[in-house]
Amino acid sequence: MQSKDLEDYLTALLKPEQIKDFTPNGLQIQGCKDINKVITGVTASKALIERAISEQADAILVHHGYFWKNESYVIRGMKHDRIKSLLVNDINLFAYHLPLDIHPTLGNNAQLAKLFNIENVAPLELGNPLSVAMQGSFKQEWRGEDFATLINTTLERECLHIAPPSNKPIKTIAWCSGGGQGYIELAAEQGIDAFLTGEVSEQTTHIAHEMDIHCFAAGHHATERYGIKALGEHLAKEHGLEVLFVDIDNPV
Structure with a gap:
């Protein structure tokens, strides 16, 4: 499945245009064109990215992505490390916040x-x-x-x-x-x-x-574990993608 086709499908399914959000929904970081394996998780943390790299995934699909309202525009430190890892490994990052909640x-x-x-x-x-x-x-x-x-x-x-x-x-x-x-x-x-x-x-x-x-x-x-997990399972069933849900422990 191509990245653009996956984004179009998710847009039609989750309808992000219907609700005002604090972050952009959809493809946040562009990676490779063809997507066969997807890692899903709650937050696009460095640990989740590293797992996606080790699994040789083509895309990461999360509830909590990047570029939040009032967040600094500067890409440095933690944000730089995360985004660099995605770009160097050609991994797409898709994120859906409120559209996935509702x-x-x-x-x-x-x-x-x-x-x-x-x-x-x-x-x-x-x-x-x-x-x-x-x-x-x-x-x-x-x-x-x-x-x-x-x-x-x-x-x-x-x-x-x-x-x-x-x-x-x-x-x-x-x-x-x-x-x-x-x-x-x-x-x-x-x-x-x-x-x-x-x-x-x-x-x-x-x-x-x-x-x-x-x-x-x-x-x-x-x-908030269960929406992203269900979404990944839906994609696997409907589109034959290989999807792996990774639960990075977080006590908060």
Whole structure:
């Protein structure tokens, strides 16, 4: 498959033009023209690049790429080392940020819903089909402690559970993969029992306590493994590419 054809396919699939993002989506670093082997991972770190080189991959496909808003334009230091490695080895770098978070079947939020058997999935931002935060419900009620254990087992990472004073049972949940802690207040205002995300901030604890909502912080990396993995598996199935998902450990 040629690089241009892969980019066109991913553009048609993920529709990055629909949502304003903090980084360019698509082909960020041009490499070889023909692509047969793809490495997928959460972040285009030096470790992931080195693995792609050792695997003789033609392309890397990630959720977190380069050239973020307010990032320095200067290519030096860590950025220089990463980009040089890609260029010298003729490896393409594709990155899809928010378009991958919100994709209805392959996205990070969709994959979390699948992992935790969340039903009645809908946007948390009512009326916004491109909402980066979602809401849904469970068939059965969960005790906060038991749901925390389920998160730990499923995502293979110990989550932070901030329980409200009522420690109420959980029947409804909102979630946003990665750094979505800013949506907890909206979830609480809608009477949702729990909120799941990757990160928390200092004020998150006070919001959870004062607005009577459970909060689970399960790690930015851990909540965003599954979209890029699902996307790679989709490409392998639909286009016969050799795809290898590489999970570079990150406790954050």
